[in-house]
Amino acid sequence: MENMLLQLGLIIVAYLVGSIPNGLWIGKVFLGIDIRQLGSKNIGTSNAIRVMGLKYGILTFLLDALKGALPILLVYLLRRTNDLETTIEIFNRAYDYAILFGVVAVIGHTFPIFNQLKGGKAVASSAGIVLSLTPFAGIACILVYIAVVAITKYASLGSTFAALTVFIVSLIEFYLPDKSLLDNLFVIIIYALMILFIFYRHIENYKRLFNGTENKMSFKKKTQ
Template sequence: MKTIILIIIAYLLGSIPSGLWIGKTFYKKDIRQFGSGNSGTTNTFRILGVKAGFAVFLADLLKGTLATSLAYLPSVDTNPLWFGLAAIVGHVFPVFAKFKGGKAVATSAGMLLGYNPLFFFCSLALFLILLFITSMVSLSSMIAAVIITLSTFILPSILPVLLPEQDWLLSCIAVIVTAFIFYLHRQNIQRIRQGTESRISFGLNKQEKKK
């Protein structure tokens, strides 16, 4: 019963619509009505600016971390990843925002931070390198998700300092989350193919500022 209650709490933590609430409270905007119509980090950066974008990113990241950390409460004997997965589901399908949420990236990263901080920081470095190369958050997120998923299978045998042993639950959840990420980015994939995907003003292929 305790596990079920904590999973519900993890889902509710994930359901907190950071972008929506920050947009409405401080900018008087519902960001779902602008840009991609998404309430996640990238659309917040695009519509509300850098400060709001970072605030939403940190909030969405910490949702996953806090939810995952519920497993470390006294007398809880449940794998932290189950709570992290519940938070991810909450982020994508938030009960507080009519089940229309973000694209799972930041909260998934938060789960990884709560579960294996060293692996998280290596994954973050990978994402930043990809972002510098592509200047596209969506493409960097998808490529990073694939590489991180493959790493959960490979690293235990070649670099155990990051993943000391094969964790099949981590690998399975990574596969599920990666599939989620690709599905939720399906419109981005179409724009990437058409060469019309939005780019940020950072990296090798950055978007030039209009004069």
């Protein structure tokens, strides 16, 4: 019972942390602007870079990524101090589902209670999860995002290729000699679902790309 209540509390905390609209408050505090009225009007990292420039865009990314990582790190901490149990047995294999607390934060980031359920597109917060569980895949996805955006000027393409990179590199990480794909199957499935969700959140962007009306992005400040 105590374990269940603790996990319920973690779910609530994860959602509330995920709901913090970092791009919004950073714009208001440091620049006196409402990011929801500029660029693509999204409060996520890509529009933060587009509207506020690289410095505040990076700050937005770091804080949004922390949303996904923090609940998982908190679970690891509580497992050491409170005997928190976060494993489930499937087909005679025990899987750690700590990643799900990070997913709750991603849901909060995407549908934040503090901003009328209008949030980011799940990219930065998902990157936080990936960085905490598979660091090489996390670093690779950031590098791919930067490269694709620098070349194409389209954040949606950067996010798409970064998400695909996560899946490919994480499979490689889990295929290392001291690891097993089957032992990490739960994480792989959650990664796949997260990637599909990111694609879903970018459907309108894909339509604009096809029509040639997608907003371009540079790493220079373009406050209107």
